[in-house]
Amino acid sequence: LHLFSFLDKNSRKSLAKTCHKLLEVFQDPLLWSLLNFHSPMELKKDNFLLGPALKYLSICWYSERVKVCNIEDWMKNNFQKDFCSRHENTVNDFLLEVCNRCPNLLSLTLSGCGHVTDDCISLLLKNCPNLKTLKLENCVRITDQTLEAVTLHGGSLQMLHVDFCRNITQTGLERVRQKCPSVMLRAERSANMIPDNKPEKKLMLEKASRKLVQ
Secondary structure, eight states: TTTTTOOOHHOOOHHTTTTTTHHHHHGGGGGGGEEEEGGGGGGGSSSSSSSSOEEEEEEEEEEEHHHHTTGGHHHHHGHHHHHHHHTHHHOOOHHHHHHHOTOOOOOOEEOOTTOOOOHHHHHHHHOOOOOOOOEEETTOOOOHHHHHHHHOOOOOOOEEEEETTTTTOOOHHHHHHHHTTTHHHEEEEEESSSOOOOHHHHHHHHHHHHHHOO
16 A cells, blocks of 8 residues: 555556556555546546545646636637537536545646536535635636535635635635635635626626716
């Protein structure tokens, strides 16, 4: 186990193929208390195990392709929609598996996961009651609904980051501060960014602005 702990996921999988004894080590839950992924596609591989031993999970995607995922759905062209359709549910589906298999999760970090939804994070907060750290960065679909879930189900939470999440509002952040004063809250650039609005909603806002000026 100690030797395996120095290897990345692919190397562990390759070594496990060499003999039955090493396969047993690969399948030992103690080996999989920490998992780091660098793209959604890595979540579909069979070079790791999910289980109750998992304590620390990180999915951080820093590719230029993240920008495509962060475009409002109603603004995407056909090429962009096709690109997103290939992995749109990948992270959400994976996190649902985490909800079912990893009740002892202590820390979750998501960066560049533009398709992760409020419902998915809310369910994870319910199913992983020991979660102490939740870091969300550049997750465009995260809204105040996630912040509300934190106040309802984040009893063990000690640290919450919602950086560069443009659909988070100042009102939602203030509610977390009031309801969960012990949580270390950080929201770099979130509440100051322009939230997504569909065209019809923007038109209504423009009309309201004109009336106000008149």
